[in-house]
Amino acid sequence: MDAALLQEALGLADAADSARQAAAVLRERFAPLRVIVVDAMDMRHEKPAAIGARRALYLGASDGHCWNVTDDPAQAAGFFVVDKVAP
DSSP states (O other): OOHHHHHHHHHHHSSSSSHHHHHHHHHHHHSSSSSEEEGGGGTSSSOSSSEOSEEEEEEEEESSSSSEESOTTTTOOOOEEOOOOOO
């Protein structure tokens, strides 16, 4: 995954009406990457890979069973999509 792909993903996610719609668009565009919708509260201690006007994206890595947030694009197997919370 590179910076251009991440920015494209963020643009698509931000344009969607909801996090669930964003996930559907990202799943279609970036198959076979996995896309998971997560509540912002669950990600409060994680650093997003990209932040848009409406959504934040986190990179997800998996060992085949468990998922975790990664900051290494080479490890990314998908995205966690979060609706931004107003400050």
